[in-house]
Amino acid sequence: MEPFDEAVRRYLRDRPQATVVALGEGLDTGFWRVDNGQLRWLTVEEPATAALRRMLLPDGPRWRTLTGRATGPQWPAAVARPALGVLVLVFGPPPAAGALRELRALCARRLPGAALLLEAPLRRRYRPSAHRGRRSR
Template sequence: MTDTDGTPAGPGAALARVPVTGTSRRFDAAVRAYVRQHPRATVVALGEGLGTAFWRLDNGRLHWLTVEPPETAAVRRMLLPDGPRRRTLACPVTGSGWLDAVRAPERGVVVTVRGLLAFLRPPEVRALFAACAERFPGGALVFDTVPRWCVGRDPWRTAPAAPPLRWGLNAADLPKIASAHPNVVAVREVPPPGRGPLAGHLARWRQHVPLLHTPARTVTEIRFGARRAAAGPGPGDAAADPERPAGHRSR
């Protein structure tokens, strides 16, 4: 809920003022842009944990669906109880069960996936893109991931129990995402808000300098067009697959 000047009001006001990272700002910018066009849209946050983006982005009309595994969903409901336009669904984020829980998709749907895709296998990533493109024509999907050179290396990671990184994406791979489904009509990297084009060029350059820094996560937005029949797999699909096993630098 917001005041007339757009400032968050009510119990969520404090949560909305929690400092956010550069990656969060890019997610927020992409969602805000979509919601401006579709003010009654549903935002589906896959695996957001205890994320508080709802209170930063709420326009008083949108709906918010958080999808979490049962254990995490129970904790979120306890600490951030559901509201009239905000609810948590206990469902595997990598499955398809949550797709049917999206109400009134004709009003618009933007799916956010933060900190998750890098841990999925390439076919799982591709299946998620295709499912969203098929079910949410006119919608969008915003996700982050690491450069492809990070996959299988992880020299910066300090949590031995964390799962391995299985999927990465370079700037040169963005156009190939469109092959996931015919309904994918646009793919773009979301730039850091408030910065000029030079910042985006520098971020892309950093993708190709492994071991010199903590790898920057890129944020990408996919837009879906009108519903079209998905083409069946062809003999060239494997070569065109943007989620091919990673670990090689782009030329």
């Protein structure tokens, strides 16, 4: 299961007709994994990736790929029904603090009430403690 799938499903339980905006998802196929038959999905990608995505995963009636930047002012206008819910997914390494502030401000200004979910890969794997002392009972 992909990192966001369960979070998207939880969001859609209360807002089944919401729009999911995937920023920087590349060739991920999240729409098809979480589709409930009602949601709308927008992918926002840089030009080269957007062109490749459209070629391999052509736009459909409830999903489409937009060319642009995550903090660009164009993509929020493509959310046709914001009152039904908007979940913004940010894929990849966490954006720099300035870019994240810019994205939050854009969402607050253009899509009030939208939920923002960041993929935050763990920097280190969990390792059991090296301490080999006596076990407590």
